[in-house]
Each structure stands twice: as C-alpha cells, then as structure tokens.
Amino acid sequence: MTSESTLTAPLENGFASDALLDPMVSKAIALIWHEATLLDAKNYVAWEALWTPGGKYVIPIDPDTDDFESGLNMIYDDARMRRMRVTRLTEGYSMSAVASARTARTISRFTVTANDGECVTLRSAQIIVGFKREKHLLLAADLEHRISFVDGEPRLDLKVVRLVNSEGAVTASGFLL
Amino acid sequence: MSTPLMENHDGFSALAATDRVAGQLYTDPEIFEAELEKIFYKTWVWVAHESEIPDKGNFKKAMIGRQPVIVTRDRKGALNVLLNRCRHRGASICEPDKGKANGFTCPYHSWSYSLDGQLRGIPYPEGYEGVIEKKDMPLQKLRVESYAGMVFASFNQDIEPLEDFLGDAKLWMDRFMMQGAGFGIKVQGEHKFRFDGNWKIQLENTTDGYHFPIVHRSWMASVDAETADMLSFMTDENAVTHALGNGHSVAIMVPEHVELDADDGTEELQERFRHIIDELSETMPADQVRRIVRSMHGAGFNLNLFPNVAMSMSFFRVLRPISVNETEVQHMALGLDGGPESVNRERLRIHEHFQGPFGFGTPDDAEAWDRVQRGANGNPQMPIMVNRGLNRETTGTEGWKTSHVTDESGMRESYSQWKKMMGND
Numbered sequence: 001m002t003s004e005s006t007l008t009a010p011l012e013n014g015f016a017s018d019a020l021l022d023p024m025v026s027k028a029i030a031l032i033w034h035e036a037t038l039l040d041a042k043n044y045v046a047w048e049a050l051w052t053p054g055g056k057y058v059i060p061i062d063p064d065t066d067d068f069e070s071g072l073n074m075i076y077d078d079a080r081m082r083r084m085r086v087t088r089l090t091e092g093y094s095m096s097a098v099a100s101a102r103t104a105r106t107i108s109r110f111t112v113t114a115n116d117g118e119c120v121t122l123r124s125a126q127i128i129v130g131f132k133r134e135k136h137l138l139l140a141a142d143l144e145h146r147i148s149f150v151d152g153e154p155r156l157d158l159k160v161v162r163l164v165n166s167e168g169a170v171t172a173s174g175f176l177l
Numbered sequence: 178m179s180t181p182l183m184e185n186h187d188g189f190s191a192l193a194a195t196d197r198v199a200g201q202l203y204t205d206p207e208i209f210e211a212e213l214e215k216i217f218y219k220t221w222v223w224v225a226h227e228s229e230i231p232d233k234g235n236f237k238k239a240m241i242g243r244q245p246v247i248v249t250r251d252r253k254g255a256l257n258v259l260l261n262r263c264r265h266r267g268a269s270i271c272e273p274d275k276g277k278a279n280g281f282t283c284p285y286h287s288w289s290y291s292l293d294g295q296l297r298g299i300p301y302p303e304g305y306e307g308v309i310e311k312k313d314m315p316l317q318k319l320r321v322e323s324y325a326g327m328v329f330a331s332f333n334q335d336i337e338p339l340e341d342f343l344g345d346a347k348l349w350m351d352r353f354m355m356q357g358a359g360f361g362i363k364v365q366g367e368h369k370f371r372f373d374g375n376w377k378i379q380l381e382n383t384t385d386g387y388h389f390p391i392v393h394r395s396w397m398a399s400v401d402a403e404t405a406d407m408l409s410f411m412t413d414e415n416a417v418t419h420a421l422g423n424g425h426s427v428a429i430m431v432p433e434h435v436e437l438d439a440d441d442g443t444e445e446l447q448e449r450f451r452h453i454i455d456e457l458s459e460t461m462p463a464d465q466v467r468r469i470v471r472s473m474h475g476a477g478f479n480l481n482l483f484p485n486v487a488m489s490m491s492f493f494r495v496l497r498p499i500s501v502n503e504t505e506v507q508h509m510a511l512g513l514d515g516g517p518e519s520v521n522r523e524r525l526r527i528h529e530h531f532q533g534p535f536g537f538g539t540p541d542d543a544e545a546w547d548r549v550q551r552g553a554n555g556n557p558q559m560p561i562m563v564n565r566g567l568n569r570e571t572t573g574t575e576g577w578k579t580s581h582v583t584d585e586s587g588m589r590e591s592y593s594q595w596k597k598m599m600g601n602d
Contacts, residue, residue, distance in 0.1 A: 059535060061366060070518070072366025072510050072525050074535045081530075084399040088537055094395040096540035133551075167274065169371045169505050170534040172543035177535075 019112040024154075028120040028147035029110060031154040036105050036126075039176050044086040047176075052148050052155045053079055059161045059177060068160075074170065075161075089174070100174030101130030101137060113144075119157065121146045126161070128177065137171055140164045193596040195589060196564035201557040203375035203550060208599075209501035216484050216598050217242035221322075221329040221342050223486035223495060224248050224258055228326065228363035228514060229275065234292065237275040240497050241330065246319065247271050247281070248328060251292035258330035259294045260317035270316075294318050325350040326362065327486070345575065346425040349480045353488045355437040356472040359465065361514035364493070365525060368508040368533030372543040374550035376484075376498040377591070379506055382542060383479045383487040383494060384418060384428045384587025386410060387565065392545050396537040400530070403447045407431055407474065410582055418586045419577040424483025424594025426587030430490070434477025437468075446470045456519055469520055474527065475511070481587055483594050492528060502550055508532040508539070563588040 019025065031050065038047040051057075059074040068076050077085060089097045105128040114121040121144065128139040146158035161177045163170060189208055192199040202208060224239040225248040236249040238261065245261040247270075261269045263283040270281040270290065280297060282289040289298040294316035299305060319330040322339035324347060329339050340347065354362055372379075382388070390397060390411055397405050408430060410416035415432035429435060433444060446454060450470050457466040475491025487494040493509040510528040512521035531538035553561070566584020573579050580586045 061368070070522060070525075072368070073529055074368065074533050076526070076529055085537070088395040088399060091395065091398070093398065094537075094541055095392065096544040097395075099544055133547075167369075169369045172370045172372065172534040172540040174540050174544070 016112070019115070020110060022112070022115060022120075024117070024120050024149065025112055025115065025122070027149075027154045028122055028145070031147055031156070032107055032122065032124070032143075032145055035156065036107055040103050040105055042089070042100070042175065044089050044176070048082055048086045050156050051079065051082065052150065052157045055079065055082075055155070055157045055159075057082060057156075057159050059163065059166070061166050063162055063166055074163075074166070085176075089176070094174060096172065096174035098174070099132070101132035103128050103130040103175055105129075107143065114146075119146055119148050120154075121158075126177070130173070130175070137173075139170075139177065141177060188600050190596045190600040193592045193599075194560075195593075196567060197560035197562050198592050199557070200553045200559050200561055202377060202561070203553040204501060204557045206501045209375075209498070211599065212595075213242040213498070216595070217498065218244075218332045219336070219598065220333070220484065221331050221336065221339055222484065223327060223482065223493075224321075224330045225328040226326055226362070226364050226493065226509070227256075227323060227328060228361065230256075232277070234277045234279060235275070236271065236278060236292070238271060238273075239330075241319075241332065242498065244332075245269060246330065248321075248330070249292045253293075255293065256321050256323060256328055257293050258319040258321040258328075259290075260319070262317070263288055264296065264314040264316065290316050325354050327488075342423055343482070344423055344425070345421040345577065346423075346427075346480060346482055349421070349427045349478070350488065352436055353476045353478075353480055356475045356491065356511070357513055358437070358469045358472045358516070360516040362511050363514035365510045365512040365521060365528075367510065368528075368536070368539070369505065370534045370539065370543065371499065371503060371505045372546045373502055374504060374546040375501060375553075376496050376504045377595075378546045378549050379494075379496045379504055380481070380484065380591055381563075381588045382546065383481045383489055384426050384591075385585075386416070386418070386428055386430060386582035387584075388545065389430075392541045393531075393538050395541065396531055399537055401447070401449050403449065404474070407447075414581070416582040417579050418582050418584060419573075419575075419579050420586050420590035420593075421577060422590070424591050425481060426590045427478050427480045428582050428587055429478040430582060431474070431477030434471070434474070437472050437476065440467070440471065444471065447473070450523065453517075453519055453523055457517060469513070469516070473520070473523060481591065483591055491524060492532065504546075563592060 057077040058068050060068055062071050065071055088094050107124050107126045109125040111123050113123055124143045126141045126143050130137040142162040144160040147154045148157035222241045229237050230250045233250055233252055233254055236247050239246050239248055247259045247261050249257045251257055261271050263270050265288050268283050268285040270283045280291045287300045291297050296311045296314045319332055321330045410430045416429055418428045420426050480488040485496050491511055495507040497505040512524050533539055563585040566580035570578055570580040578586050
C-alpha cells in the first residue's frame, strides 16, 4: 500500500513520483497540450493570447545554451516579434505560410524542474510529423515551458524548443514548433 | 516559343545561351554529375572565413561537392585544406563540425595525422616495414588560398591563382569588409537548411532583385519604414547589377552603402538603432558611432562569387549541391570582431528576423525555389529565361556589363561561366 509520505519522497535520481499530481502542474500540462492543439490547427491568433507580456519564445541553435541573447537562434521572439510573426503567418502574403505542411504533434515525457507556487517549469519531448506535397517530415525536440499563473490562470512565460538537429540542416517551414 | 537550346548535344555547354538556359539544367542527374567534375572539383570553392579558424590548431569541416574536407590552421599558422579520409582504409578522421586539436587520429586503426596532413603515427608498425613509408602517405591536400579573409580551396592543383580567378570581384570583397567599421569581420553563427531544388536556383537568387518585394512582402511589412525604404530599390536607377567576369556579379540594392568608408554626412541614422547610438555615445566619438551604425545592415550589395558563396549584405550565403534536386544552404551571420557586444547582438537579431528556417524571409525563398524545381519538371526542354534587362544592358568603363538590379545580368554572368566550364574540352 502506498502512503502519502512515500509519494512525496524523491528517489535518489531526483524522480518525484507525485510532482505531476500537483494541481498547478496539471493545469500547466493542460495549457501545453492546448497550445499544441492551436499550433497544429494554425490558430496563431489564439496562440498569441496564451503568452505573458514578457514571455519569450526561443528555438536556439546551440543545444547547450541558456544565453539566447548573445548567440544566433532560429527564433528569439519577445511580444513584438511574436505579434509580427503571427501577422506574417496569417495575413496571406507569405507563400511558405500559405503552403505550409499539415502537422500533428505529440508532447509527452513531462518532468517538473521547478514549481514555486507561482511558476511551473516543465520539460518534455515533442514529436511533430508534417506532410506537404507527397513528403512527410519529422521533427523531434526537447521542450522547456515556464508557465506563469496570473490570477490563477496559466500563461506561457518561456518556451524553448531544442530541436535534436538544431546544428544540422533544418527544413525551412511555414509553421511553428 | 522556340527551343533552340536542345538541338545541339555537343556537350552540355550548348544548353546555355545568352538569354536562356535549358530547364533540364535543374533536373538532369547526368548534368549534375558533370557539374561536380567540371565545376566543383575544378575551380576555386569557398570553404571558410578566417575568423572561423583564428588560432593555431583550429579546424572546421566543409564539403566540396560530395567530398568532405577539413580546413585547418596548423602549428605555423598556415591554412590547410585536407581530404577528410584516412589513407589506410578510407574512414573519416574528423567528425566534429569545428574545434581545436593537435592533429587527427583515425578511429579505425589509429593512424594519426598532423594539422598539415602529414602521417605521424601508425600503431604496430612492424607489418609495414619495407611496405610503406609514412612520408608517402599524407592526407590529400588541396590547393588553398585566401583573399580578404575568405578561404577558397581547389582539387585542381594547376588552377590559376585565386586572385586572378576573383578578378574584379576583389574590389567588392574589400568594400564588403568595410562593414567592420574599423573592426575585423567575424562569423557569429549560422543557419543551415535544405530545399528540394537544384543549386543553381539559389545561385541565381542572390542576384535576383526582381523577386524581392514579391516573395518578401511579409518581411517588408514587418520592418520599420526606414528599413523598408532602404530596400525599395525597384525603381531606383542607381540600384544596378554589374557582371564582374568569371561568373561573379554584384547586385547593388542600397547604392549609398556601397562604400561604407565614404560618408557625406547627409544620411540620417535609423531611429530603430537609437538604443545602440545612445549606448555607444557614452564611450565613443560621434563619428565612430555613426560609422558603426551606418554599417548595421551590412554592405549595400550582394556579391555573388561563382560557384558557391555570396557575400550578401551582412552575411555569407554558402551553397552545397547535394543532388540534382537537393541543395543545402548556410547563412552565416557576421559581426564585428572585438566590436561592441550590443552591436553584435543587434546584428544577430536582424539576421534572425530574415534568415534561417524560421526567419521571415528564408522560408518564402525556399518555397519559391521548391516551386521552381517542381515546375521545371514540366517539359524540361522548355528554356528558363534569363533575359530581363537585355534591352538596357550597357558596358561601363570598367568593362562590366551593367543593368538594373532587378535585371538578370548577374545570372547571365553565372551561366556564361557555367557554359565555359561545362564544355567538352
């Protein structure tokens, strides 16, 4: 029989079996899956509304860095760049966005790396399969989400997408990860 | 439409005329194989910028056609370009993209080589006594020369000196480097992507001003008015393309930024860089601040160097042919070596805004190029037209064929060199 005390005791490798049961964490994961649904549906206007005003959306090239400012990234968006990006993807003038691949993505393998009662930071794995003009494409990435709770509602405050092939050739695409 | 290009099968060179090229230049695998042999393994191919290998022991990998090479700076500080292939059984001896090393050791049987390619060690050498001498088995070395920090290599040991090959392009390479604004130029990082199309589609694009406001409308809409205005060259009669010979050409988009060292003081600095101006002004004289900020977008032109590199405003664009219908492109962001950190960061943000697989420009270019390849499969014998501006092409005192930047003089220059190199002899 499992008692509450054994649930809360982390194992030696840092695994805390009940970390995902925290109600804030559950809400954070629900937001991440909701975000994935919006991105697959290319509902970028609704996606933009999920962010905090100071939120950063990053697809770095260097697999190890957290200093996104001083290196080259594939995406390094603050609210202003996000606004322009959503406009570009929705206004119909970008031929790559108009012809972008249809995608289906799954996110799993969640681990909680921080939870201070106001912010939850989660790591996960994402697999995206896309299809465009007779060809499938496959993108795998480690994700990091920092979810901030503003008035009890979860919001995206940081999203880092570390593609497994970030230092290799990445297919140019008209959709978001 | 007549298709006279296809009547003559006396070598592939007949497939390129002055004003048009055969569509099968994009689609025929035989032509692609011949291009590797007659162009990529015969001429000077760009492999590195010296800032990528600044110190003794630095190396980077590169590709020339399908052949893997290592660019090294040896213990004497000299540049070497070595085939990345062990002399014993052919394994690659270097797999990291770049780094620092004392030499290279093959992972298979531990044959070890120095940075200049000499075979230094063979384990258990008894089996080779009287069979081989180490001095006879160095890594294959390519010819290597550099100009303005740009390192080129060639498999062709008899090739003309690099400076002769670059010819009039040297002037423009010097002008390009003026964006250092008193500092050296360094590579800050690179985007890498592939598209499903022939390499020459990308080669043409760097000198194609005509597509810019159409393909890049969404990028133009996202930048500030001053930047958009700076790149409004469609009706600017000073925005011209010069054919420089040997396949090279320069497309001038921002005529006032051709020579960044020259400044008549009339240009207003862009308001978007106000935070940089204010920060630099705390420690730098006003003329130096102005010099750096005027260079923030790079040089006012794209210099296309046949066959595989362009010095494109503020970055290098390197192309690598993978197959007849697949090409890899690198966009290398440039910064000021030893320059202000804030300036280099701003240049990274400018680069990210347009370039890379998720930039506001590159994905639309890649989509256009994919579409060219798909379309060119339809009647591959129908010509690709490169005749725009033939009606207004002139030859100036420098001997450069010149037309408007939206014209196709640069492409005609590339195909002229292609035709020369693809002949039977």
